[in-house]
Structure formats: structure tokens, C-alpha cells
Amino acid sequence: MVVQQGQTPVPQPLGSAVGQLAGPLTSGQPEIAAPSDVERSSRLASRRQWERRYTSNLRITDTAIVICAVLLAQYVRFGRTAVAEQAMSDYQTAYSAGLVVIWLAALAGFRTRSPKYMSAGIEEYRRVVTASFWTFGAVAMGELLLKLELSRGYLAVALPVGTLCLVLNRWMWRDHVVRQRASGRYQSAVLAIGDTEAVTNLASELADDPCSGYQVVGIGIPAYGPPRGEYLTINGREVPIVGGVPYLLDAIKGCGADTVAIAGTEYFGVKGIRRLIWELEPMNVELLVSPGVMDVARSRLAVRPIAGLPLLCIDKPQYQGAKRLQKRVFDFCFASVALTVASPVLVVTALAIKLTSRGPVFYSSERIGIDGKPFSMLKFRTMVEDADKELDTLLSANESDGLLFKIRNDPRVTPVGRFLRRFSIDELPQFINVLRQEMSVVGPRPPLRREVEQYDDDVQRRLLVKPGVTGLWQVSGRSDLPWEKAVRLDLSYVDNWSMVTDILIIAKTVRAVFGRSGAY
Known part of the structure; x- marks a missing residue:
């Protein structure tokens, strides 16, 4: 959201503005409060x-x-x-x-x-x-x-x-x-350049991942004109708009940036980008250019210099053919070992459920698997018997922002069930589904039929691979994740799958389980 102090001018073609990158700030206009040269030098030195x-x-x-x-x-x-x-x-x-x-x-x-x-x-x-x-x-x-x-x-x-x-x-x-x-240290100060939607998305992604080390301290919008004291509110934080392209270099000094990130190069052109590189060189400022794609793993990216142009080549997803066979063999071996090692835990858990509450030991729930095929997913029962019949009375208390139904303190969960959920022990029987080739060890979250019926075309891509016992959603917050974020993680996994990724997710799952965040 842009908070304005004056009428925003209609964007005009840049024309020769690109050639004015080193031009001074226009006098007589309100400017964004900026750190002094001493403060900027201190940041760079730090x-x-x-x-x-x-x-x-x-x-x-x-x-x-x-x-x-x-x-x-x-x-x-x-x-x-x-x-x-x-x-x-x-x-x-x-x-x-x-x-x-x-x-x-x-x-x-x-x-x-x-x-x-x-x-x-x-x-x-x-x-x-x-x-x-x-x-x-x-x-x-x-x-x-x-x-x-x-x-x-x-x-x-x-x-x-x-x-x-x-x-x-x-x-x-x-x-x-x-x-x-x-904790806010070891950060690079970024000046993001691009249209409002592009820089908002870039700044939001960087703010969601402070561990990346980039913090947006200023936003430049092409054809915006001189700074007027306006700002964009991104993730609850006000980021000043430092002006348009002709005011870029002075804005770098003004906001104390040591990195420039361009979200969309159409306003600069080939010569404008080259000129910008030359101008940033003596300032010791790093230049980043966003290619306009998201959630693409490094293994799928390659820069190919063709005819003097650095073209970004993106390989297609690798979830078909021999890769799928490789994953199937890994799933079978891992599930067999997991069930064998965890057999004492399975026996103790089954006894605890049977002795403390009425009902079966296992809970079978219909889920939608690869290519939209339904299957019965097994879990240890963590709720009272016939808990599904009480769902309609609890829908108003749903804490999820999407198609999922989640309540942090669900009254249907038994004391033993709460312990099982906290350490994800209730999910161990899903390795039986893995042996049945209905699930994978790592994959998207197994969806319900009612969820799939409301999927749009993009979300349907989750069904191109088998759902997983664990996945990116499991190691990134589990039930605490907003719906949009969970879907994005699943789609990212589908497009970027590799055996190395699976192994890393399994390793992170162990830490997530003992961390117990988002498990309820």
C-alpha cells in the first residue's frame, strides 16, 4: 500500500532518463530522511x-x-x-x-x-x-x-x-x-528498483527470509519522479520510496544501500543496465537482477552467454521417467527400514491408544494421491471415536486461512493423541502407505477430497507426484503455515524435486519433529 502526500504522476516513458542515472536530486521537493555519508560509510565498513x-x-x-x-x-x-x-x-x-x-x-x-x-x-x-x-x-x-x-x-x-x-x-x-x-546483524542494505508490484513482491520475499541477509531499505519506482516522502508498507514495515530512475545514484547514498536489486529490467534496457553497472562499480555497490521467476532450484538454472546476452536457461521439472523409478526404490528401502526400527514404538503406541480411549488403534482417512487417485491414508488415532461427526459444530472455530481445518486446541484430541501429534508419532503408519506405493517418503501434503475439488489449475500440479509422509510443509512450520505458503512450498517441491532435496528434507524433519513447532 502506498501512503501518499501528493498526487502521483502518470508514469511516462523513460526515454533519456536512463542516461541521467548520475543526475542530482531535483531541488525544491521533499526528500526521504536519509543517513549521512558518515552513517553509510559506517554501514559499508561494518x-x-x-x-x-x-x-x-x-x-x-x-x-x-x-x-x-x-x-x-x-x-x-x-x-x-x-x-x-x-x-x-x-x-x-x-x-x-x-x-x-x-x-x-x-x-x-x-x-x-x-x-x-x-x-x-x-x-x-x-x-x-x-x-x-x-x-x-x-x-x-x-x-x-x-x-x-x-x-x-x-x-x-x-x-x-x-x-x-x-x-x-x-x-x-x-x-x-x-x-x-x-537477530538483525550481518545484513546487506538493499535498494529495490522496479514497478510497485514487482518490488513489493521482492521486498516481501526478502523480509520473509531474514536469514538470506538482505534488508530492503529503499524502493525506486521508474518514472516516479523525485522523492516526495511516500513509502510502501511491506510486511508491516514502512519502506521509503526514493524516487525514479534519474534519482537512483543519489538515492543509493541517501538510504545507505550497499546492494541494488532490479525487479524487472524493461525500464532500463540493455544500455541502461550496462551504464548502471559502470556507475555502481566505483561505489562498491553490488548489483542483483531478478529474472522474474520464483521457486526455481539452482540445479535447474544455467546462464548461457549467447550473442553477447546472458540468457537464463531453466530446465524442466524432473519427476518423470528414470527419476520416478529412482524415487520409488528409495521410498521402498527407507520405509522398510523405518518400520523395522520403529516397531517397538508402534507396539507401545498401539497399546497406549487401546488402553486409554474407546475405538480402533488406527484411523483411516481418504486422501487424494498421484493423478487424482484416492487412497486410504493410515494414522494412529489421536481423537475420540467418531470425531468426524463433530466437525460441523467446530467449523466456526477454524484457525486456518485456507482450505485446511485446524484448531490449535481441538477438543476432540485425546491426551495420548496430543502427545503423539507433538512428536509426529501418529504419522508413522503412513510408511505402510509408502510400501503400498500410495505415498512417498517426501512429497506434498496429502490432501482431502474436498480440498482437491476446490483446487485451481495451478494447485492441481500438486497431484503430479505422490503425497509425502514429510515435505517442505513439514519442515517449514507445519500447521502454522498459511494456506498460500503451504501450496507454494508444495508446488516448489514438485517443480524442483531431486534426491538431494529429499535427503535434506528428511534431515530437517528430524529437527522439526523435536522442535515441535506447528504440531497440534
Whole structure:
């Protein structure tokens, strides 16, 4: 919502406005209250300081890990005497030192310590693994050419131990940064540029994910004109409108931004974007350009420079063919192991339900599966017998904002059932549905028939894959999620599915279950 202090001008074609990016703010117009140059310099210095500290800490811990991994490999390869009594030859010592140097150089060469990859999904870990395997690949090829026989012992110990420790090291530092960002630190100040709808969406997405490290501090709207003290209210926070394109560079200084994010490039054109890049370079300001797509995994994205233009190629979803067979095999194996390991819990739970309330142990509910086919989903019964008959009397107390029915303190839930729901034990029988090939271990939330009947064309895409025992909805808030967010997560999963994603979701599910948030 735009709160105005004057009449908003009708947007005009930019024309030569793009060429006026460095022009001054128009005099005589009210301006947005802005931090001084000293305050902006302080912000930039603070960002550079924590980034340097982060990189330095990573360099120290990486060096310690690589040295320890190589020393361990040296110990295994040459024995205690060679290490403790320093009886190795100068050649062996030089070999170990050289391996450390090459490994650390590879980590630096693959930019594994760059702050920009802290929020890039698994890209940070991928670069660490790639650098490690490249190191040992290069060393192995060198020894093959020189006909040496030293690397096999190092490879068998140093590679797995060192790589695993390096990945865990990244995970711990990343967790530290996430906690800092959640508390409002380690943030980049962003000036978002684009039409009202585009920048509102961009700012809202960044505000919903403070751990990404970007906070919108100003909004520029092309053809808006000079600033007039207006603002956009985004997620309950007022973000000032700093003016149109000709006032962009002065606005960067005014709002203290160290990053410019463009949501839609149609107002700039090719020459305008190039000019903007040149203008931002001496200011040490980062430029981000939104391609206008959402919820596309990095694995599906590739930038292809064609005819001098950086074109974004988006691969199609991968839930068909061999990928589906791969997922089916994984589901069967995982469900079999899960039911076997959890069998004592299943027995105790069944006894607790039978001894504390009337009714069957299991609750069977019709759900809609892949391609719209109905099936009976199994759960441990957590409510009183015939609880469905009381639903009509409770509809007025529904706390969900969409098609779901959820009540935080549902009177139909039994004391044992409340405990089962809190730790998601009631969902363990769904692994039987997985063995029946009606569900998957990971997938969209299994919907009711009445929900599916109200789906629009977009939401129907949820039915292209099997519903899951867990999913993005499970690890992102469960019952606390608004309907629109839950649907978006399901659609994102359908379009971006991969085995790596499934494994990560399963790992996060364990944390979500013990965190108990959104479980009722």
C-alpha cells in the first residue's frame, strides 16, 4: 500500500532518463530522511568488516582441518615411528606439505570462502567437495605420470576425513551466520528498483527470509519522479520510496544501500543496465537482477552467454521417467527400514491408544494421491471415536486461512493423541502407505477430497507426484503455515524435486519433529 502526500504522476516513458542515472536530486521537493555519508560509510565498513572476519575465520579453520587430515593420512601411511620420531625422509615431508598447499589453494581457487555463497543453498558445500576431489585428482595424475606410489594411502584417509570435516566446518559457520542474521546483524542494505508490484513482491520475499541477509531499505519506482516522502508498507514495515530512475545514484547514498536489486529490467534496457553497472562499480555497490521467476532450484538454472546476452536457461521439472523409478526404490528401502526400527514404538503406541480411549488403534482417512487417485491414508488415532461427526459444530472455530481445518486446541484430541501429534508419532503408519506405493517418503501434503475439488489449475500440479509422509510443509512450520505458503512450498517441491532435496528434507524433519513447532 502506498501512503501518499501528493498526487502521483502518470508514469511516462523513460526515454533519456536512463542516461541521467548520475543526475542530482531535483531541488525544491521533499526528500526521504536519509543517513549521512558518515552513517553509510559506517554501514559499508561494518559489512566489509564482518565479511573479512568471516573469511579469515574460515581460512584458519580450513587450514587446521587440512593439516590435521594430511597428518592423519601420514600417520596411517607411514606409521607412528615415522611421525613421532620424525624419521620420514625429506621427500615424504615435502610431499605432505605440498599436498596441504595444493588443497588450500584449490579451496581458494574455487572461491569456497566467498561470503556470497553463504545463502546459496548447497552451492557452498558443492564447491568444497569439488575443490577437494580436484586436489586429489590432480595429485593422483601427477603421481601416475611420475610413477610414484604415495597417494593411495593419503587418498583413502585424507580425502574422506578432510572433505567431511570441511563440509561440517562450513555448516557450523553457516549456522552461526544464520543466527546472527535472524537477530538483525550481518545484513546487506538493499535498494529495490522496479514497478510497485514487482518490488513489493521482492521486498516481501526478502523480509520473509531474514536469514538470506538482505534488508530492503529503499524502493525506486521508474518514472516516479523525485522523492516526495511516500513509502510502501511491506510486511508491516514502512519502506521509503526514493524516487525514479534519474534519482537512483543519489538515492543509493541517501538510504545507505550497499546492494541494488532490479525487479524487472524493461525500464532500463540493455544500455541502461550496462551504464548502471559502470556507475555502481566505483561505489562498491553490488548489483542483483531478478529474472522474474520464483521457486526455481539452482540445479535447474544455467546462464548461457549467447550473442553477447546472458540468457537464463531453466530446465524442466524432473519427476518423470528414470527419476520416478529412482524415487520409488528409495521410498521402498527407507520405509522398510523405518518400520523395522520403529516397531517397538508402534507396539507401545498401539497399546497406549487401546488402553486409554474407546475405538480402533488406527484411523483411516481418504486422501487424494498421484493423478487424482484416492487412497486410504493410515494414522494412529489421536481423537475420540467418531470425531468426524463433530466437525460441523467446530467449523466456526477454524484457525486456518485456507482450505485446511485446524484448531490449535481441538477438543476432540485425546491426551495420548496430543502427545503423539507433538512428536509426529501418529504419522508413522503412513510408511505402510509408502510400501503400498500410495505415498512417498517426501512429497506434498496429502490432501482431502474436498480440498482437491476446490483446487485451481495451478494447485492441481500438486497431484503430479505422490503425497509425502514429510515435505517442505513439514519442515517449514507445519500447521502454522498459511494456506498460500503451504501450496507454494508444495508446488516448489514438485517443480524442483531431486534426491538431494529429499535427503535434506528428511534431515530437517528430524529437527522439526523435536522442535515441535506447528504440531497440534
